[in-house]
Amino acid sequence: MGSNDISLDLFYKYRTISVVHLKKLQEDIDKLRYSGKLSDNKVYRSYIDTKKFEIPENIPNAKFIIVIAVFGKLGLVNFNLDGKKHEVMVPPNYYDDGLEIEDLEKIILKKIINEPGYKIEYTNKLHLKLLAVRSGLGKYGRNNICYVDKMGSMLSLFAFFTDFQFKEDNWSKIRMMNQCENCTICIKTCPTGAIPKPNDENFVIKVDNCLPVYNEIRGIIPDWIPSKAHNALIGCMKCQLPCPGNRDALKITRRFEEISERETKMILDGKIDEKLVKFLSMKLKMFSPSDADRMLPVIKRNLQFLLSQN
Ligand code: B12
Ligand code: SF4
Ligand code: SF4
Numbered sequence: 001m002g003s004n005d006i007s008l009d010l011f012y013k014y015r016t017i018s019v020v021h022l023k024k025l026q027e028d029i030d031k032l033r034y035s036g037k038l039s040d041n042k043v044y045r046s047y048i049d050t051k052k053f054e055i056p057e058n059i060p061n062a063k064f065i066i067v068i069a070v071f072g073k074l075g076l077v078n079f080n081l082d083g084k085k086h087e088v089m090v091p092p093n094y095y096d097d098g099l100e101i102e103d104l105e106k107i108i109l110k111k112i113i114n115e116p117g118y119k120i121e122y123t124n125k126l127h128l129k130l131l132a133v134r135s136g137l138g139k140y141g142r143n144n145i146c147y148v149d150k151m152g153s154m155l156s157l158f159a160f161f162t163d164f165q166f167k168e169d170n171w172s173k174i175r176m177m178n179q180c181e182n183c184t185i186c187i188k189t190c191p192t193g194a195i196p197k198p199n200d201e202n203f204v205i206k207v208d209n210c211l212p213v214y215n216e217i218r219g220i221i222p223d224w225i226p227s228k229a230h231n232a233l234i235g236c237m238k239c240q241l242p243c244p245g246n247r248d249a250l251k252i253t254r255r256f257e258e259i260s261e262r263e264t265k266m267i268l269d270g271k272i273d274e275k276l277v278k279f280l281s282m283k284l285k286m287f288s289p290s291d292a293d294r295m296l297p298v299i300k301r302n303l304q305f306l307l308s309q310n
Helices: 017-036 042-048 099-111 128-134 185-189 260-268 274-284 289-305
Strands: 012-018 066-071 073-080 082-092 118-125 155-162 253-255
Touching: 012 017, 012 099, 012 128, 042 073, 066 099, 066 128, 073 260, 073 289, 082 289, 099 118, 099 155, 128 155, 185 274, 260 274, 274 289
Parallel strands: 073 253
Antiparallel strands: 012 066, 066 155, 073 082, 118 155
């Protein structure tokens, strides 16, 4: 496995896996699909039904896939309201940490392939956790999240096809983290009962119960979700925060610039002007001004839930 040093700003690890395994990877998913283990939830299906383990048309002679995990810090931001500070979590993956696909492409070409004349092709069409686990880069937690050594679950995954022939073909069994063997913490802390018990015949989480399915996008949060279940500005951290696999990864956080009382009120009132959009985009790093129409209603709705708890 390749990696760089944790002291660097960008901490990543990668593995290489031959395209000969694509068929088996697709079978892993199809087996679950045909045995009825994947929910029919429309939002979920809109995410996963676009993924397929196959060689993309624009790199027909692809030989390998490079799967990369990049460490992401848990974001923290204070909102001010009625003279009180409210600390709110922004999980990695939901804020822009400045990393561009081009940065990873440069790393792959210069540090991982390091031979001229080869092509790489970024893809968002693969099931990345399965790829990471099958390449030996990570392991599944009972919460179905992928854990990588020294990163815990605080990471983003990326994949690239290449026509370069690596020496190392990493093909591994689908593994669960050792720490999960005698642990059920996440099952107990999941506020909506989404994580199967150890003796459950389906390892796949009950996606219809998983908070991010609802709170990542616009729309009404179903009534059956208790308001105290909400715990982050977007997404959910409940099964990751108390997880022993994250003990070290969660020591490193990133604090965003504070959101003033006036700005907090404007978000909650839905009174969004151009200047505010610019400030919030800079402070929260969760959207660009052109994407504000989509994201601010999500932030407003989720923030209302969080502030109503205090
Ligand atoms: C759809 C999706 C979601 C959906 C569904 C999540 C899910 N668990 O499938 C929702 C919206 C709920 C979601 C939420 C989150 N997501 Co999401 N999501 C995705 C997406 C687009 C596809 C995932 C997918 O393919 N799911 C299909 C299922 C079937 O695959 P799977 O979960 O790997 O399931 C495997 C296991 O069940 C295993 N299995 C089956 N039986 C058994 C038995 C045993 C013993 C074992 C060990 C394993 C095992 O096999 C299955 C595959 O064959 C990926 C991006 C991508 N391109 O992959 C991001 C991605 C997975 N998400 C990510 C993140 C960060 C999250 C959140 C943590 C965000 C947050 N803080 O709220 C949560 C975590 C929720 C959770 N408990 O899983 C990261 C993963 C980071 C990580 N460390 O794993 C990804 C990779 C995005 C990225 N580019 O980094 N997500
Ligand atoms: S809380 Fe326990 S069971 Fe859940 S993922 Fe972490 S180690 Fe595994
Ligand atoms: S992300 Fe939240 S809702 Fe989903 S399994 Fe984890 S704790 Fe449960």
